[in-house]
Amino acid sequence: MNTLLAKTLILEKEPDYLDLDINELVKSASKVIAPLGPINTFAARNPWMGLEGQPFELVARRLKDTCDVHIYPNDSMFQSARNRGEINQDFLEMGLQHWLDLQSLELPRGVGERFCRAALMQDKPSSNLLAVPELKSLARKLRRFKSQITEKHSVQTYSQCLEQLAGERVAHDLNRHIIKWCKLFLDESQAVWSMPNREEGFYHAWRGLVQHDPALSHQIRKQLNNLPKEADHALKEALLALEIPYSEIQDYLEAHLLALPGWAGMMLWRSQQSTQENSLLTEYLAVRISMEWALIKPYLPLPEQRMDKILLEPLIAAWAQWGNLPINAWSQLSSIEVKARLTLAYRFDKILRNRIWLEAWEKTYEDQLMKMITSKQLTAADHIKSALAQFVFCIDVRSEPFRRKLEKAGPFETFGTAGFFGLPIKTNELGSKHSHNSLPVMFKPQFKVKESSTEFELKQYQQRQQAVNSLSCTFKTMKHNLLSSLLLPEISGPWLSLQTLARSFVPRSAGYTFRKIRDTWLNKPSTELLLDHVHTSETELPVGFSEEEKVHYARQALKMMGLTDHFAPLVVICGHGSHSTNNPYASALDCGACGGASSGFNARVLAALCNLPMVRQTLEIEGISIPKDTVFAAAEHITTLDQLRWLYVPELSDAAQKAFNRIQATLPKVSDEANAERISQLPNLGSDYKNPKAEAQRFAEDWSEVRPEWGLARNAAFIIGERRLTQECNLGGRAFLHNYNWQKDKNGALLANIITGPVTVAQWINLQYYASTVAPYYYGSGNKATQTVTAGIGVMQGNASDLLAGLPWQSVMQSDQEIYHVPMRLLVVVQAPREYVERLLDHDLALHQKVQNGWIRLASIDPEGHWESWS
Incomplete structure (x- = not known):
């Protein structure tokens, strides 16, 4: 059938194609994929x-049918969790009974229970x-029952169907070509x-x-x-040529989007940026x-465009294994019983x-x-005490152990x-021509x-920066030039060899030394x-805040963190970031609320705002x-080192200086x-x-270290309430902790903001860790070493x-x-009246x-x- 005739027939059959x-x-x-930004600004999605x-x-x-991806944990994960005592048998039984209660099966309840219980456990x-x-x-004799029990399944691409039906590697070849052009x-x-x-644009460049x-x-x-x-015309024509029903x-x-969700996600992200x-x-x-149409055209029409998704053999075998129903016993059943x-x-x-199983694990x-x-929470009277200093940390689960030790x-x-402290800002550090969105990716600065x-000082600093950048740029240019690349090993060999040996055999000392040399040379002035x-101009973001805006963001931040009275002499706003070497995922370890960057800059901005006399008045x-x-002072919690680094310490009052001295003496132990x-x-072998x-x-300094820290692995809960609720609990670095006092939130506005902002960010983090655990080579990124x-x-695995x-x-x-992260969906706990x-x-x-x-x-x-579950 030629293309023109095919179009005519389809348009006559399905006139909706015209509209x-x-x-x-x-x-x-596009809802089936998530937008994917560059890895250097890695943000949880x-x-x-x-x-x-x-x-x-x-x-x-749907994902199992379309692209053979499993998004529930596998059997080995469940069994390991059960062996560790993380899955209570009673919750398994409750889940089974609840499901059976919702079914309408023409079977005795006991028969169904025994079958399902055996299936769960064996x-x-x-x-x-x-x-x-x-x-x-x-199975052949019972094939008439297929139509009575099957349901609608998801659509596969023709290239995937052809690969499964005839063994032709069309889907593989199509992906290989698309990856090449996307790169x-x-x-x-x-x-x-x-x-x-x-x-x-992509289509015009590719077509040429x-x-x-x-x-x-x-x-x-x-x-x-x-x-x-x-x-758009080409896409319509390809769909017509493939005779896809409207x-x-x-x-x-x-x-097709799910076939390569990463590259498609990057295209989606780019489409949202401009x-x-x-x-x-x-x-x-x-x-x-x-391209699919061109590659599979010789094979059209496909011998069978929709594969039979259901086989009766496994269903019969299941009854033989779990229902004590031998194969020869089926002939004695009525049609109703068979069905x-x-x-x-x-x-x-x-x-x-x-x-x-997953719900039992979660419960x-x-x-x-x-x-x-409920057994360890402090009373309000026990919790109230005169604090020498107050620290405001990000809700990040890595803050919980540090907070516990510090208290x-x-x-x-x-x-x-939330680690961006409610400041919708883009940051521009000294001497840099580039700025960074320092807020959750769901918001705009x-x-x-x-x-x-x-x-x-700025001019001197920029000159030193330019010297460093020029050296790096020159090295890259020489590496990519045919003639200079032949000479480059002779020039760079001694220095790079020394660096390689130092970083390989004494990574801690080497990292400190190289960083010290760079910092000494740059000599960044006070800012x-x-x-x-x-x-x-109207097209640019305003620089700085108006007087009203300064007050607004200081007020909003203090209310969100629940610090509106009983101020200590020193209040430290603590951003957080990570430190690692030779790590493409470095930004994934920074603040999840700040678009894959340290939140120290935001902490410094908020502390400075809260120190302004006009704001206080x-x-x-x-x-x-x-x-x-x-x-108010600002610091940064370095999560890889569990250190607190001071970013901004203004002139201190006597009481604040006393608190600062006490903190300095205490921090090394903490x-x-x-x-x-x-x-x-x-x-860590051998340590x-x-x-x-x-x-x-x-x-942090070893450039061969594939796991500088665990990041937010094992995150499981988001607790919204007063600190006294969890202060006596060792939450194991698994809980996001957001302060909240319902008595100061009569209309529920604060709680609503916590849910739409911080909880949403935490849920994205949670589901990214979940997906990377249960489907590491589809939603994760596989092995760092390869x-x-x-x-x-x-990043890619290999080059295609x-x-x-x-x-x-x-x-x-x-x-x-053995997994380390526990793939459970986020549990949000709210301390408030029903x-x-x-x-x-x-x-x-x-x-x-x-x-x-x-x-x-x-x-x-x-x-x-009293605890109440709403799930």
Whole structure:
């Protein structure tokens, strides 16, 4: 059938094709993937952020059908957890009974219970049983029941179907070509020659070059040379040529996006960054599906375009294994009984069993957390004491152990809040031409804050910076030039050899020395922050804040962290960041609330705002009275070293100076204790941990270290409440802690802001760790040791894989066989009366949907200490 005739027939059969809004369909289809930004600004992404309108189990089934990806933990993870006592048998039984209560099966309840219980607890039927001739014969006799128990399955691409049906590697070849073109188009730093005509867009640049691609046959190149000039027209034409039914077009586009979710996610991210590239995802699909059509055209029509998704043999074998129903006993059953048994075996499949196991795992953790909190929480009277200093930390789970040690070391009080401290800013450090969005990726910056120094010092510093950058740029230019690259080893060899030996054999000393040399040479002068509003053009962000804005953001931050009275002489705003060497994922260990950067800059801005006399005067009129001798300072919690580094210490009052001296004397002990707890959890062959501080420094400086720290692995809960609720609990670095006092939040606005901001960020972090654990080579990024940093934007496995969006297995695995991160969905615990939670669910439809569909779990503790689960 020629293309023109095919189009005519399809248009006659499905006139809706004439009104096809392809860009709208692409937009709807894009919900199956998450936008993926460059790895140097790594920000946690929920890979299923666009699918939360569907139940978690339904998404699991869809991904299994479409791309054979499993998003529930596997059997070995469940069994290991059970052996460690992390899954209570009672919760398994409760989950089973609850599911059975919802079913309408024409079977005695006892028969169904015994079958399902055995299926939950035993191994799958052996392959030997599936090969028995009698079983296959029985399956043929019962094939009429298939239509009575099957359900609609997800669409696969034609290239995937062809690969499964005929063994042709069309899907593999298609992916290989798309990866090649994406790398060329998206490259930001590695290619010496950039892709011609990139400024015209992906489709136009590809269309101009693909006709010269030697990896394609002459016939295919000829076909691609005749494509329409516009991407949306080309995409429509390819869908017509493939004869995709109108009702399945969005499903078909989704299947193609899920084939390479990393590269597609990068195209989606780019399309969201500028209006010039807002059609980039449509262009990507036009390229991909046009190439698919050209590659599979010789095989059309496919022998069977939709594979039979259900086999009866496993269902019959399941009853033989778990239901004590031999193969020869089926002939004695009525049609109703046969259908009922096949239906039960079909419904109670692997995905459903995994769901029950995961929910039991999650409920066991919730039960253990409930017992710990309700048995150990302090009374209000016990908690109130005169604090010498107050520390405000990020909610990050790595802050919890450090806070616990610090509170026990002296008269110190700690608070938890989101690490960007509510400041919607873009930061611009001294001497840098580049700025960085220092806030969660779901928000857009509204202000720019710059560092400044005297004109003379700034000029000197910029000259030293330029010298360092010029050296690096010259080295890169020589490496990429044919003639100079021959001479480069002779010039750079001695220095690079010395650096290699030093970093390999004495990494801690080498790292410190090299950094000291660089810092000494740069000699960054003391700086101030430009906080006063500076008029800019309408297209640029305003620099600094107006007087009203200064008050607004200081007030908002203090209320969000729950610090509006009983101020200590010294209040330390603590941002946090990480430190590691030769680590593509360095930004993944920094502040998740700050777009993959340290939140120290934000801490410094907030502390400076709270020290302004005008801000304090206005706040005092509003009822937030900050004593004159209270001083705000800023520090940074280095999570790889568990150290507190001072960033901003203004002139101190006598009382604040006394507090500062006490802190300085206490911090080394706190750091050592926090390091000892954290380092003992890191797998490190041959170490006896006699010096936790030295060991932490080695992890941070060793350029061969694949696991400088655990990051946010094992995160499991987000607790919103007063510190006294958890102060006596060892939460094991697994909980995000956000201060909240419901008595100061009569209308629920603070709680609503915590849910929409910090909780959403934490949920994205949680689901990224979850996905990287259960599907490491699809949603994670595989093994660090075999990764390739590509195009300056991300990592691949080898040179022809998907762009990997998640975390490497070293971030979530204890060893090749044992997980470290516990793949559970985030449990949000709110300390507030029941009516607060009801109001929250009524007003926040997104949260209600997440809870209802199983993407997040919710519990509350009322003022009397009673725990209630809402999931």
